[in-house]
Amino acid sequence: MKLTRLITATLCTGTLLAAAAPLSAHGIWFAQRARQLALIYGVGADDLDAVKRLPLIKAVTGYDADWTAVNTSLRTAGVIPVVDSDEPVAAVAAIMDYGLWSKTPDGEWHNKGRDEVPNATLAEHNWKYAVHLNQMPTSQVPLFDGHTLQLVPVGTAIPQKAGEPIKVRAYYQGKPMAGVTVMSDYVNDPDEAAPAKTAADGTATIKVRNQGINVLMAIYVGASDNKAKADHSEYRASLSFVLPHAPE
Amino acid sequence: MKTDLFRTGLAAIALIATPAALYAHGSMKPQHGGLVQMTGETMFELVTGPKGVDVYLSEEDEPVPAAGYTAKLTQTAAGKKTEAPLKAAGGNKLSAPGFKAAKGAKIVVALIDKSGAKTFATFQTK
Numbered sequence: 001m002k003l004t005r006l007i008t009a010t011l012c013t014g015t016l017l018a019a020a021a022p023l024s025a026h027g028i029w030f031a032q033r034a035r036q037l038a039l040i041y042g043v044g045a046d047d048l049d050a051v052k053r054l055p056l057i058k059a060v061t062g063y064d065a066d067w068t069a070v071n072t073s074l075r076t077a078g079v080i081p082v083v084d085s086d087e088p089v090a091a092v093a094a095i096m097d098y099g100l101w102s103k104t105p106d107g108e109w110h111n112k113g114r115d116e117v118p119n120a121t122l123a124e125h126n127w128k129y130a131v132h133l134n135q136m137p138t139s140q141v142p143l144f145d146g147h148t149l150q151l152v153p154v155g156t157a158i159p160q161k162a163g164e165p166i167k168v169r170a171y172y173q174g175k176p177m178a179g180v181t182v183m184s185d186y187v188n189d190p191d192e193a194a195p196a197k198t199a200a201d202g203t204a205t206i207k208v209r210n211q212g213i214n215v216l217m218a219i220y221v222g223a224s225d226n227k228a229k230a231d232h233s234e235y236r237a238s239l240s241f242v243l244p245h246a247p248e
Numbered sequence: 249m250k251t252d253l254f255r256t257g258l259a260a261i262a263l264i265a266t267p268a269a270l271y272a273h274g275s276m277k278p279q280h281g282g283l284v285q286m287t288g289e290t291m292f293e294l295v296t297g298p299k300g301v302d303v304y305l306s307e308e309d310e311p312v313p314a315a316g317y318t319a320k321l322t323q324t325a326a327g328k329k330t331e332a333p334l335k336a337a338g339g340n341k342l343s344a345p346g347f348k349a350a351k352g353a354k355i356v357v358a359l360i361d362k363s364g365a366k367t368f369a370t371f372q373t374k
Contacts, residue, residue, distance in 0.1 A: 035287075036365050036366070077363065084366060086358075087356060087358075
Protein backbone atom coordinates (compact mmCIF):
# COMPACT_ATOMS: atom_id res chain seq x y z
CA MET A 1 0.00 0.00 0.00
CA LYS A 2 2.77 2.36 1.05
CA LEU A 3 4.75 1.43 -2.08
CA THR A 4 1.74 2.18 -4.30
CA ARG A 5 1.24 5.58 -2.63
CA LEU A 6 4.92 6.39 -3.00
CA ILE A 7 4.88 5.50 -6.72
CA THR A 8 1.68 7.52 -7.26
CA ALA A 9 3.11 10.53 -5.43
CA THR A 10 6.36 10.32 -7.39
CA LEU A 11 4.53 10.10 -10.71
CA CYS A 12 2.29 13.06 -9.83
CA THR A 13 5.29 15.15 -8.80
CA GLY A 14 7.08 14.24 -12.03
CA THR A 15 4.05 15.21 -14.10
CA LEU A 16 3.74 18.55 -12.32
CA LEU A 17 7.42 19.29 -12.81
CA ALA A 18 7.15 18.40 -16.50
CA ALA A 19 4.16 20.68 -16.93
CA ALA A 20 6.05 23.49 -15.22
CA ALA A 21 9.18 23.12 -17.38
CA PRO A 22 9.93 26.41 -19.11
CA LEU A 23 9.09 26.60 -22.79
CA SER A 24 12.66 27.16 -23.72
CA ALA A 25 13.65 23.87 -22.05
CA HIS A 26 12.20 21.89 -24.94
CA GLY A 27 14.22 20.81 -27.91
CA ILE A 28 13.89 18.80 -31.10
CA TRP A 29 15.72 15.66 -32.12
CA PHE A 30 15.25 12.60 -34.27
CA ALA A 31 14.69 9.07 -32.96
CA GLN A 32 13.46 5.77 -34.30
CA ARG A 33 9.77 5.04 -33.79
CA ALA A 34 8.23 1.87 -35.27
CA ARG A 35 11.08 1.47 -37.78
CA GLN A 36 10.75 5.06 -38.98
CA LEU A 37 12.86 8.06 -38.08
CA ALA A 38 10.60 10.49 -36.23
CA LEU A 39 11.00 14.12 -35.27
CA ILE A 40 10.61 14.47 -31.52
CA TYR A 41 9.67 17.66 -29.68
CA GLY A 42 10.16 17.53 -25.94
CA VAL A 43 12.59 17.23 -23.08
CA GLY A 44 13.60 14.16 -21.11
CA ALA A 45 10.98 11.45 -21.51
CA ASP A 46 8.36 14.01 -22.54
CA ASP A 47 7.62 13.22 -26.17
CA LEU A 48 5.16 16.05 -26.87
CA ASP A 49 2.91 16.82 -29.83
CA ALA A 50 5.31 17.38 -32.71
CA VAL A 51 2.58 17.11 -35.35
CA LYS A 52 0.78 20.25 -34.21
CA ARG A 53 4.12 22.06 -34.21
CA LEU A 54 5.00 21.09 -37.78
CA PRO A 55 4.13 24.58 -39.10
CA LEU A 56 7.04 25.85 -36.97
CA ILE A 57 9.51 23.64 -38.82
CA LYS A 58 11.30 25.89 -41.29
CA ALA A 59 13.52 23.32 -42.97
CA VAL A 60 14.16 19.60 -43.09
CA THR A 61 17.16 18.37 -45.02
CA GLY A 62 18.68 14.96 -45.63
CA TYR A 63 22.12 13.98 -46.83
CA ASP A 64 23.84 10.89 -48.18
CA ALA A 65 27.20 9.64 -46.91
CA ASP A 66 29.03 12.18 -49.12
CA TRP A 67 26.88 15.02 -47.71
CA THR A 68 25.04 15.42 -50.99
CA ALA A 69 21.47 16.60 -50.36
CA VAL A 70 18.76 13.97 -50.67
CA ASN A 71 15.16 15.03 -51.28
CA THR A 72 13.71 14.83 -47.74
CA SER A 73 10.51 15.90 -46.02
CA LEU A 74 8.41 15.19 -42.93
CA ARG A 75 5.27 13.11 -43.29
CA THR A 76 2.57 12.96 -40.63
CA ALA A 77 2.09 9.34 -39.64
CA GLY A 78 -0.74 9.38 -37.12
CA VAL A 79 0.53 11.12 -34.01
CA ILE A 80 4.15 11.53 -35.09
CA PRO A 81 5.99 13.23 -37.95
CA VAL A 82 8.40 10.86 -39.70
CA VAL A 83 11.19 11.44 -42.17
CA ASP A 84 10.35 10.64 -45.76
CA SER A 85 13.14 10.57 -48.31
CA ASP A 86 13.68 9.38 -51.84
CA GLU A 87 16.82 7.50 -50.83
CA PRO A 88 18.37 6.33 -47.57
CA VAL A 89 19.76 9.25 -45.59
CA ALA A 90 23.07 9.18 -43.74
CA ALA A 91 22.06 12.30 -41.84
CA VAL A 92 18.96 14.41 -41.41
CA ALA A 93 18.57 17.93 -40.01
CA ALA A 94 15.74 20.28 -39.06
CA ILE A 95 15.18 23.88 -38.06
CA MET A 96 12.29 25.02 -35.85
CA ASP A 97 11.42 28.67 -35.23
CA TYR A 98 9.56 28.42 -31.93
CA GLY A 99 8.79 32.08 -32.07
CA LEU A 100 8.60 34.94 -29.60
CA TRP A 101 7.71 34.29 -25.97
CA SER A 102 7.17 36.88 -23.25
CA LYS A 103 6.77 36.21 -19.54
CA THR A 104 4.55 38.45 -17.47
CA PRO A 105 4.94 39.12 -13.72
CA ASP A 106 2.25 36.54 -12.95
CA GLY A 107 4.56 33.85 -14.38
CA GLU A 108 2.49 33.28 -17.54
CA TRP A 109 4.16 32.89 -20.92
CA HIS A 110 2.63 34.53 -23.98
CA ASN A 111 3.45 33.69 -27.58
CA LYS A 112 4.13 37.35 -28.38
CA GLY A 113 7.03 39.75 -28.47
CA ARG A 114 7.83 42.46 -25.96
CA ASP A 115 6.23 45.04 -28.28
CA GLU A 116 2.87 43.35 -27.63
CA VAL A 117 3.48 42.56 -23.94
CA PRO A 118 4.93 45.78 -22.52
CA ASN A 119 4.94 44.56 -18.90
CA ALA A 120 6.94 41.44 -19.74
CA THR A 121 9.74 40.62 -17.32
CA LEU A 122 11.44 38.55 -20.00
CA ALA A 123 11.05 38.26 -23.76
CA GLU A 124 12.92 35.80 -25.94
CA HIS A 125 13.02 34.31 -29.40
CA ASN A 126 13.41 30.52 -29.34
CA TRP A 127 15.16 28.60 -32.09
CA LYS A 128 15.58 24.85 -32.09
CA TYR A 129 17.75 22.72 -34.36
CA ALA A 130 18.36 19.01 -34.81
CA VAL A 131 21.03 16.99 -36.58
CA HIS A 132 20.82 13.20 -36.54
CA LEU A 133 23.56 10.92 -37.83
CA ASN A 134 21.82 7.88 -39.23
CA GLN A 135 25.14 6.19 -39.82
CA MET A 136 28.68 6.86 -38.70
CA PRO A 137 30.16 9.67 -40.80
CA THR A 138 33.01 8.87 -43.17
CA SER A 139 34.03 12.52 -43.45
CA GLN A 140 33.70 15.61 -41.24
CA VAL A 141 30.09 16.56 -40.55
CA PRO A 142 29.64 19.92 -42.33
CA LEU A 143 27.75 22.98 -41.15
CA PHE A 144 24.23 23.08 -42.53
CA ASP A 145 22.54 26.14 -44.00
CA GLY A 146 20.31 27.99 -41.57
CA HIS A 147 21.62 26.27 -38.41
CA THR A 148 22.68 29.31 -36.40
CA LEU A 149 23.84 26.97 -33.63
CA GLN A 150 25.18 23.55 -34.57
CA LEU A 151 27.02 20.86 -32.64
CA VAL A 152 29.31 18.59 -34.68
CA PRO A 153 31.64 15.75 -33.78
CA VAL A 154 35.29 16.71 -34.25
CA GLY A 155 36.55 14.38 -36.98
CA THR A 156 34.82 11.14 -37.80
CA ALA A 157 35.83 9.06 -34.79
CA ILE A 158 32.58 8.58 -32.92
CA PRO A 159 33.21 6.00 -30.19
CA GLN A 160 31.20 2.82 -30.41
CA LYS A 161 31.12 2.06 -26.70
CA ALA A 162 29.17 3.91 -24.03
CA GLY A 163 31.46 5.60 -21.52
CA GLU A 164 34.11 6.53 -24.06
CA PRO A 165 34.85 10.21 -24.68
CA ILE A 166 33.68 12.16 -27.71
CA LYS A 167 34.96 15.58 -28.71
CA VAL A 168 32.39 17.94 -30.18
CA ARG A 169 32.56 21.51 -31.40
CA ALA A 170 29.78 24.10 -31.18
CA TYR A 171 29.42 26.61 -33.98
CA TYR A 172 27.41 29.80 -33.63
CA GLN A 173 26.80 31.74 -36.82
CA GLY A 174 29.33 29.49 -38.55
CA LYS A 175 32.18 30.07 -36.11
CA PRO A 176 33.46 28.02 -33.16
CA MET A 177 31.80 29.38 -30.03
CA ALA A 178 33.03 29.36 -26.46
CA GLY A 179 30.72 29.09 -23.48
CA VAL A 180 28.07 26.94 -25.14
CA THR A 181 26.43 24.49 -22.74
CA VAL A 182 26.61 20.89 -23.98
CA MET A 183 24.27 18.42 -22.30
CA SER A 184 25.34 14.83 -22.78
CA ASP A 185 22.00 13.00 -22.47
CA TYR A 186 18.99 15.21 -23.07
CA VAL A 187 16.55 12.29 -22.97
CA ASN A 188 17.65 10.42 -19.86
CA ASP A 189 19.29 13.22 -17.88
CA PRO A 190 17.43 16.43 -18.74
CA ASP A 191 18.48 18.07 -15.46
CA GLU A 192 22.18 17.26 -15.88
CA ALA A 193 23.89 18.77 -12.83
CA ALA A 194 27.12 19.95 -14.41
CA PRO A 195 26.90 19.99 -18.20
CA ALA A 196 30.05 20.74 -20.18
CA LYS A 197 30.86 24.20 -21.51
CA THR A 198 32.76 24.70 -24.72
CA ALA A 199 36.29 26.07 -24.54
CA ALA A 200 37.72 28.99 -26.53
CA ASP A 201 38.03 26.79 -29.65
CA GLY A 202 34.38 25.78 -29.36
CA THR A 203 35.14 22.24 -28.27
CA ALA A 204 34.01 20.16 -25.37
CA THR A 205 34.75 16.56 -24.54
CA ILE A 206 32.00 14.52 -22.96
CA LYS A 207 31.33 10.88 -22.24
CA VAL A 208 29.02 9.02 -24.56
CA ARG A 209 26.26 8.00 -22.20
CA ASN A 210 24.26 5.29 -23.89
CA GLN A 211 24.77 2.11 -25.86
CA GLY A 212 21.71 3.14 -27.80
CA ILE A 213 20.46 6.56 -28.78
CA ASN A 214 22.49 9.55 -27.62
CA VAL A 215 20.94 12.99 -27.80
CA LEU A 216 23.44 15.74 -27.06
CA MET A 217 22.04 19.25 -26.72
CA ALA A 218 23.94 22.48 -27.21
CA ILE A 219 22.38 25.55 -25.62
CA TYR A 220 23.38 29.15 -26.20
CA VAL A 221 21.76 32.46 -25.40
CA GLY A 222 22.78 35.01 -28.00
CA ALA A 223 22.03 38.60 -28.83
CA SER A 224 18.47 39.43 -29.78
CA ASP A 225 17.68 39.20 -33.48
CA ASN A 226 15.03 41.91 -32.94
CA LYS A 227 15.53 44.12 -29.89
CA ALA A 228 12.05 45.62 -30.12
CA LYS A 229 10.52 42.18 -29.67
CA ALA A 230 12.97 40.10 -27.62
CA ASP A 231 15.72 40.63 -25.05
CA HIS A 232 17.73 37.74 -26.45
CA SER A 233 17.55 34.67 -28.68
CA GLU A 234 17.85 31.22 -27.19
CA TYR A 235 19.22 28.45 -29.39
CA ARG A 236 19.02 24.71 -28.72
CA ALA A 237 20.77 22.38 -31.15
CA SER A 238 20.73 18.62 -30.78
CA LEU A 239 23.22 16.16 -32.18
CA SER A 240 21.97 12.59 -32.03
CA PHE A 241 23.39 9.23 -33.03
CA VAL A 242 22.96 5.60 -32.10
CA LEU A 243 25.58 3.19 -30.82
CA PRO A 244 24.79 -0.36 -31.90
CA HIS A 245 23.97 -3.07 -29.40
CA ALA A 246 25.88 -6.35 -29.35
CA PRO A 247 25.20 -8.74 -32.25
CA GLU A 248 22.19 -10.97 -31.72
CA MET B 249 9.77 -7.43 1.69
CA LYS B 250 7.73 -5.79 -1.01
CA THR B 251 10.92 -4.31 -2.41
CA ASP B 252 12.44 -7.79 -2.59
CA LEU B 253 9.37 -9.08 -4.38
CA PHE B 254 9.59 -6.17 -6.83
CA ARG B 255 13.27 -6.87 -7.49
CA THR B 256 12.62 -10.59 -7.99
CA GLY B 257 9.87 -9.72 -10.45
CA LEU B 258 12.14 -7.42 -12.42
CA ALA B 259 14.89 -10.04 -12.53
CA ALA B 260 12.43 -12.63 -13.79
CA ILE B 261 11.19 -10.29 -16.51
CA ALA B 262 14.78 -9.56 -17.55
CA LEU B 263 15.58 -13.28 -17.80
CA ILE B 264 12.47 -13.97 -19.84
CA ALA B 265 13.13 -11.03 -22.16
CA THR B 266 16.80 -11.82 -22.83
CA PRO B 267 16.46 -15.06 -24.84
CA ALA B 268 13.66 -13.48 -26.91
CA ALA B 269 15.90 -10.58 -27.86
CA LEU B 270 18.80 -12.83 -28.77
CA TYR B 271 16.84 -14.67 -31.45
CA ALA B 272 14.47 -11.89 -32.47
CA HIS B 273 15.57 -11.44 -36.08
CA GLY B 274 16.09 -14.96 -37.44
CA SER B 275 18.68 -16.32 -39.83
CA MET B 276 20.79 -14.15 -42.11
CA LYS B 277 21.46 -17.01 -44.54
CA PRO B 278 20.25 -16.36 -48.08
CA GLN B 279 17.45 -18.69 -49.11
CA HIS B 280 17.70 -18.01 -52.85
CA GLY B 281 21.43 -17.58 -53.39
CA GLY B 282 21.23 -13.80 -53.29
CA LEU B 283 22.57 -10.94 -51.19
CA VAL B 284 20.88 -10.35 -47.84
CA GLN B 285 20.37 -7.18 -45.88
CA MET B 286 18.51 -6.64 -42.63
CA THR B 287 16.70 -3.35 -42.08
CA GLY B 288 14.94 -3.11 -38.76
CA GLU B 289 13.33 -6.53 -38.48
CA THR B 290 12.80 -7.11 -42.21
CA MET B 291 15.26 -9.22 -44.16
CA PHE B 292 15.64 -8.40 -47.83
CA GLU B 293 17.22 -10.90 -50.21
CA LEU B 294 18.24 -9.50 -53.59
CA VAL B 295 18.65 -11.97 -56.42
CA THR B 296 20.00 -10.71 -59.72
CA GLY B 297 19.99 -12.73 -62.93
CA PRO B 298 19.64 -12.55 -66.69
CA LYS B 299 15.84 -12.36 -66.45
CA GLY B 300 15.77 -9.45 -64.01
CA VAL B 301 15.90 -8.73 -60.31
CA ASP B 302 13.90 -10.41 -57.55
CA VAL B 303 13.60 -9.39 -53.92
CA TYR B 304 12.38 -11.72 -51.19
CA LEU B 305 11.03 -10.44 -47.88
CA SER B 306 11.05 -12.21 -44.54
CA GLU B 307 10.86 -11.44 -40.85
CA GLU B 308 12.13 -13.81 -38.19
CA ASP B 309 12.50 -16.57 -40.80
CA GLU B 310 8.87 -16.21 -41.87
CA PRO B 311 8.04 -15.05 -45.40
CA VAL B 312 6.30 -11.67 -45.56
CA PRO B 313 3.56 -11.43 -48.23
CA ALA B 314 4.84 -9.05 -50.91
CA ALA B 315 1.31 -8.06 -51.93
CA GLY B 316 1.14 -5.71 -48.93
CA TYR B 317 3.77 -3.39 -50.35
CA THR B 318 4.69 -1.10 -53.17
CA ALA B 319 8.38 -1.05 -53.96
CA LYS B 320 10.99 0.19 -56.34
CA LEU B 321 14.66 -0.30 -56.90
CA THR B 322 17.22 2.32 -57.78
CA GLN B 323 20.56 1.35 -59.24
CA THR B 324 23.56 3.65 -59.23
CA ALA B 325 26.33 2.47 -61.53
CA ALA B 326 29.15 4.57 -62.95
CA GLY B 327 27.40 7.70 -61.69
CA LYS B 328 24.19 6.90 -63.56
CA LYS B 329 20.88 6.16 -61.84
CA THR B 330 18.22 3.83 -63.17
CA GLU B 331 14.93 2.98 -61.50
CA ALA B 332 12.36 0.23 -61.85
CA PRO B 333 9.19 -0.68 -60.00
CA LEU B 334 9.20 -3.92 -58.07
CA LYS B 335 5.90 -5.77 -58.37
CA ALA B 336 4.51 -8.49 -56.15
CA ALA B 337 5.15 -11.81 -57.86
CA GLY B 338 3.53 -14.30 -55.49
CA GLY B 339 4.37 -15.18 -51.93
CA ASN B 340 7.15 -13.06 -50.51
CA LYS B 341 8.65 -12.21 -53.90
CA LEU B 342 8.87 -8.84 -55.62
CA SER B 343 10.15 -8.72 -59.20
CA ALA B 344 11.52 -6.26 -61.71
CA PRO B 345 11.56 -8.38 -64.86
CA GLY B 346 14.15 -7.41 -67.43
CA PHE B 347 16.06 -5.11 -65.07
CA LYS B 348 19.79 -5.47 -65.65
CA ALA B 349 21.87 -5.27 -62.47
CA ALA B 350 25.37 -4.02 -63.17
CA LYS B 351 28.44 -5.40 -61.45
CA GLY B 352 29.77 -3.18 -58.65
CA ALA B 353 26.55 -1.17 -58.56
CA LYS B 354 24.68 0.21 -55.59
CA ILE B 355 21.11 -1.00 -55.56
CA VAL B 356 18.61 0.52 -53.15
CA VAL B 357 15.29 -1.22 -52.54
CA ALA B 358 12.59 1.13 -51.22
CA LEU B 359 9.67 -0.70 -49.63
CA ILE B 360 6.47 1.15 -48.67
CA ASP B 361 3.76 -0.51 -46.62
CA LYS B 362 0.07 0.37 -46.65
CA SER B 363 0.50 2.92 -43.85
CA GLY B 364 3.07 4.77 -45.94
CA ALA B 365 6.02 3.68 -43.80
CA LYS B 366 9.12 3.41 -45.94
CA THR B 367 12.03 1.04 -45.42
CA PHE B 368 15.26 0.97 -47.40
CA ALA B 369 17.80 -1.76 -48.02
CA THR B 370 21.07 -0.95 -49.77
CA PHE B 371 23.10 -3.58 -51.64
CA GLN B 372 26.45 -3.54 -53.38
CA THR B 373 26.47 -6.00 -56.28
CA LYS B 374 29.53 -8.16 -56.91
